[in-house]
Amino acid sequence: MDTILVVNAGSSSVKFQVFSVEGEGTLRRQIKGQMDGIGSRPRLRASGAGGDSLADRAYPIEAVPDVPAAMRVAGDWLRDELRIQPIAVGHRVVHGGPDYARPVLIDHGVVARLERFVSLAPLHQPHNLAPIRSILANFPALPQVACFDTAFHRTHSAVADHYAIPHHLHAEGVRRYGFHGLSYEYIAKTLLQIAPEIAKRRVIVAHLGSGASMCALRDGQSIESTMGFTALDGLPMGTRPGQLDPGVVLYLISEKGMSASNVQNFLYRDCGLRGLSGVSNDMRELEASQESKAKLAIDYFVYRIGLSSGMLAAALQGLDAFVFTAGIGENSANIRARVAEQLGWLGVAVDAAENARHSRLISRLNSTIPVYVVPTDEELMIAQHTLSLLMNSQSPNPRHERVS
Numbered sequence: 007m008d009t010i011l012v013v014n015a016g017s018s019s020v021k022f023q024v025f026s027v028e029g030e031g032t033l034r035r036q037i038k039g040q041m042d043g044i045g046s047r048p049r050l051r052a053s054g055a056g057g058d059s060l061a062d063r064a065y066p067i068e069a070v071p072d073v074p075a076a077m078r079v080a081g082d083w084l085r086d087e088l089r090i091q092p093i094a095v096g097h098r099v100v101h102g103g104p105d106y107a108r109p110v111l112i113d114h115g116v117v118a119r120l121e122r123f124v125s126l127a128p129l130h131q132p133h134n135l136a137p138i139r140s141i142l143a144n145f146p147a148l149p150q151v152a153c154f155d156t157a158f159h160r161t162h163s164a165v166a167d168h169y170a171i172p173h174h175l176h177a178e179g180v181r182r183y184g185f186h187g188l189s190y191e192y193i194a195k196t197l198l199q200i201a202p203e204i205a206k207r208r209v210i211v212a213h214l215g216s217g218a219s220m221c222a223l224r225d226g227q228s229i230e231s232t233m234g235f236t237a238l239d240g241l242p243m244g245t246r247p248g249q250l251d252p253g254v255v256l257y258l259i260s261e262k263g264m265s266a267s268n269v270q271n272f273l274y275r276d277c278g279l280r281g282l283s284g285v286s287n288d289m290r291e292l293e294a295s296q297e298s299k300a301k302l303a304i305d306y307f308v309y310r311i312g313l314s315s316g317m318l319a320a321a322l323q324g325l326d327a328f329v330f331t332a333g334i335g336e337n338s339a340n341i342r343a344r345v346a347e348q349l350g351w352l353g354v355a356v357d358a359a360e361n362a363r364h365s366r367l368i369s370r371l372n373s374t375i376p377v378y379v380v381p382t383d384e385e386l387m388i389a390q391h392t393l394s395l396l397m398n399s400q401s402p403n404p405r406h407e408r409v410s
């Protein structure tokens with residue numbers, strides 16, 4: 007059985023999935039797993055397609071001190087115990103910088119280019135690249151594909167790609183990239199199947215998970231996003247503040263004496279729903295809480311989604327559909343109903359029963375704007391890209407496309 011391995015490596019965990027390649031290039035998910043607690047309490051957990059547990063084992067810290075070791079242990083387990091030898095590996099890579107508008111087959115030159123973007127995403131890019139480098143060293147003949155969170159947004163116009171700062175900073179990479187691109191690409195493709203007429207028009211997609219952003223799609227292409235240079239901008243998130251006056255950062259430095267790394271930790275870990283509520287970064291806990299600050303955090307989240315919808319509708323010069331996705335968007339009928347209320351002025355009206363059932367189409371028949379709930383699948387998107395690049399690379403003219 008041909009299989010594709012999908013890898014999503016972070017600072018303390020490596021998540022992986024295995025897809026089998028079936029007739030006519032159809033992909034079927036076989037295994038979902040992760041090695042977490044890297045460098046602290048390493049643990050490998052994996053389950054099969056039906057949710058059955060395939061592994062749950064702890065390792066001594068010396069056995070899994072870092073991401074390459076975690077990749078090695080997970081790879082050995084797949085190969086030795088499950089006899090899985092993937093024909094290719096697809097990686098989630100947060101940053102393709104200004105260069106990459108689509109996934110790319112990896113070689114040493116690509117790795118060197120991706121290293122240049124470490125400074126643009128220092129918390130993520132090095133961890134994404136670590137397993138790529140170790141597979142390249144240990145299995146040089148195994149094709150690897152890098153799939154970027156930024157690539158889908160490279161269709162933005164020049165004005166959407168800029169900040170009002172001196173041009174040399176834009177030239178060196180300080181741009182409004184946008185993230186969650188694999189999720190938006192998956193939604194755009196899925197929309198084309200479930201509502202082809204709508205997919206060609208003006209759509210706002212709200213990816214509401216631990217990280218949250220929104221994207222404006224026109225004819226299936228991204229024209230604007232709430233995120234920018236980093237994944238800190240835009241909507242409030244589990245632990246990130248979203249849009250913040252840069253003056254606040256100056257205040258933290260000058261009045262609170264915070265160092266750059268203190269500010270970084272603060273912005274990535276202590277803000278957002280967690281900081282505002284003082285209760286939790288988890289929407290389920292906030293919804294269950296009686297604390298007034300938990301209520302404020304939810305109000306703020308909903309309010310900012312409403313504000314951003316206005317901004318994205320302006321970028322699109324109108325709106326033809328709205329889509330909810332990711333953990334909160336797919337599962338919280340309450341948040342969807344509250345957001346829909348905020349969008350009432352645009353003609354959005356949600357059907358309470360369909361919303362409670364998490365139906366695919368949750369708007370009322372008389373809603374000017376149809377509202378969809380579409381579960382995202384970034385891993386499947388990566389597996390599809392990996393398979394199609396693999397097939398292209400076996401044709402005479404491999405497509406290593408770059409822009410600019």
Ligand code: ADP
Binds near residue numbers: 216287288293332333
């Ligand atoms: P990520 O992939 O970025 O870690 P997810 O897309 O899994 O995030 O989303 C995680 C978020 O989804 C958490 O805030 C969690 O509370 C929220 N979530 C999951 N299920 C529900 C639910 N039933 N009701 C409300 N929120 C939910």
